[in-house]
Amino acid sequence: MAQQTDAQAVSKEESNTHNSGIDALISIAISLGAILFLINSGQYAGVRTATSDPGAAFWPRVVLVVILLSSLVNLVHILSRDDVVGFSSISSPLVAGFNSVSSPSRYSTESTKYAASIFLLIGYIALLSYFGFLITTAVFLSLLVWILGYRPVWKVAVFGSAVSLLVFILFRNFMNIALPYGVGIFRELGVIVGGLI
Numbered sequence: 001m002a003q004q005t006d007a008q009a010v011s012k013e014e015s016n017t018h019n020s021g022i023d024a025l026i027s028i029a030i031s032l033g034a035i036l037f038l039i040n041s042g043q044y045a046g047v048r049t050a051t052s053d054p055g056a057a058f059w060p061r062v063v064l065v066v067i068l069l070s071s072l073v074n075l076v077h078i079l080s081r082d083d084v085v086g087f088s089s090i091s092s093p094l095v096a097g098f099n100s101v102s103s104p105s106r107y108s109t110e111s112t113k114y115a116a117s118i119f120l121l122i123g124y125i126a127l128l129s130y131f132g133f134l135i136t137t138a139v140f141l142s143l144l145v146w147i148l149g150y151r152p153v154w155k156v157a158v159f160g161s162a163v164s165l166l167v168f169i170l171f172r173n174f175m176n177i178a179l180p181y182g183v184g185i186f187r188e189l190g191v192i193v194g195g196l197i
Contacts, residue, residue: 020078022111023074024078024079026114027072027075027078030071031071034064035068037064038064038065041060041061041064042057044056044060059175113148116147117147117148120140120143120147123140124140128180129182130182132179132180132183132189132190133164133168133190134164134165134190135164135182136182137168138160138163138164138165140160141163141164142156142159142160145159145160168193169197173197181194
């Protein structure tokens with residue numbers, strides 16, 4: 001019995017270290033992505049519609065700095081956990097995890113949620129210019145909240161639609177930032193909604 005308890009404790013510790021490694025890797029990837037986009041945002045710095053306009057790069061840079069700082073804070077938090085003692089405790093579980101991809105017991109519910117969220121974000125970015133901001137963002141937020149476990153579906157749909165519309169109004173009316181309207185019928189729908197607000 002004691003041996004089983006010890007084995008369970010070791011297994012739980014390995015799982016926590018494995019999750020910490022994945023968390024750290026995600027934070028590093030997001031930080032590097034934010035830095036890359038910050039560097040590339042310089043090409044839009046001079047684009048202005050009026051003298052009072054802060055420029056096309058202003059708001060994206062604000063958001064990217066917030067993302068970068070949040071990722072770095074999260075990385076420091078991960079590295080300060082009791083189950084993480086250095087880079088080797090992050091890299092070795094990752095290597096072990098990639099080597100045992102065929103073992104479903106290595107994946108937790110949280111890891112599945114991470115993966116689903118990442119694929120959902122990739123789909124959102126890919127479909128944004130075709131379906132437009134309003135529809136794509138409403139569907140994206142609704143699915144994301146549902147993946148995270150919130151129910152019922154109608155509340156999730158109302159939340160996604162309301163947040164999408166609110167962000168659309170804020171960006172369009174208060175920040176003078178044009179968001180994608182989409183193409184075809186989706187563009188017409190975006191123009192109609194934009195005309196109403």
